[in-house]
Amino acid sequence: MREIAYAKINLALHVRRRREDGYHELETLFAFVDAGDVLTAHPAAQDSVTTVGAFAGGLDNPFDNLVAKALSALPRARGLAVTLEKNLPVAAGLGGGSADAGAVFRMVQALHGLPDDWRTRASKLGADVPACVESRTHIGMGTGADRAEVVDDLGGTPVLLVNPRVPLATGPVFKAWDGIDRGALPQGTAREIAQAGRNDLRRPAAGLCRGIGEVLLRLRLTGGAWKVEMSGSGATCYALYEHEWQRDAAAAVISEFRPDWWTLAGKLR
Known part of the structure; x- marks a missing residue:
């Protein structure tokens, strides 16, 4: 079996308040890119995980990552031997580990079906995991696990x-947030929310990682994009375009200017 762990981006991310449980109340518009990590698997006597790829070295313990935890969360009669090709940067605001776990859930669903409480099982692995199982545009609320539908007019x-190849942990970014509630997610279609929305974590993240400001500036200077923003808690930033040639031209300029940066050109699912 083969599954793509689609990269997650936040087209808007509004932080409303800090909850009593220590988490933050969020309103976000999730979207997914048609590329990411790649998982392949075949039936085996017991579960196993092998990690390869450009960013495999970023996982401290490949047997304790979210792929292994997702396998453990879904008991089955037979095991799965999974190879994870780690193409997405680690700690990059792309939901990489959550996307990997989501791909495992889809594999198990195809083979055996998922238990009725799969959302609860997914949420225990991470707030973004339920969203990554379905990997389609929607609104996330609460810690991100609660969901609402939205008219998706952004497919394709x-x-x-673009990522400056600097890992950025989520915890310090939330800790650096100034605590000011700047208002709810706007109403409308996915495109309208993306155009009017913001990322409340951009400023604290940029304060911790100088490369974020440099990436955002370069994306704006290349021109052609109707939306430039940071994803999640960073440090990956993105630009949305009307036409593929605009995206490809920007990618070429940025790759020539900073060949050390990581880039990925794709489409929203």
Whole structure:
């Protein structure tokens, strides 16, 4: 079996308040790129995980990552031997580990079906995991696990992802947030929300990682994008375009200017 762990981006991310349980109340518009990590698997006597790829070294313990945890969360009669090709940067605001776990859930669903409480099982692995199982545009609320539908008029939109190759942990970014509630997610279609929305974590993240500001500036200077923003808690930034040629031209300029940056050109699902 083969599954793509689709990269997650936040087209808007509004932080409303800090909850009593220590988490933050969020309102976000999730979208997914048609590329990401790749998982392949075949039936085996017991579960196993092998990690390869450009960013495999970023996982401290491949046997304790979210792929292994997702396998453990879904008991089955037979095991799965999974190879994870880690193409997405680690700690990059792309939901990489959550996307990997979501791909495992889809594999198990195809083979055996999922238990009725799969959302609860997924949420225990991470707030973004339920969203990554379905990997389609929707609104996330609460810690991100609660969901609402939205009119998706962004399918097929060209997108360029750029990361300065600097890992950025989520915890310190939330800790650096100033605590000011700047208002709810706007109403409308996915495109309207993306155009009017914001990412409340951009400023604290940019304060911790100088490369974010540099990436955002370069994406704006290349021109052609109707939306430039940081995803999640960073450090990956993205630009949305009307046409593929605009995206590809921007990707070429940025790759020439900073060949050390990581880039990914794709489309929204």
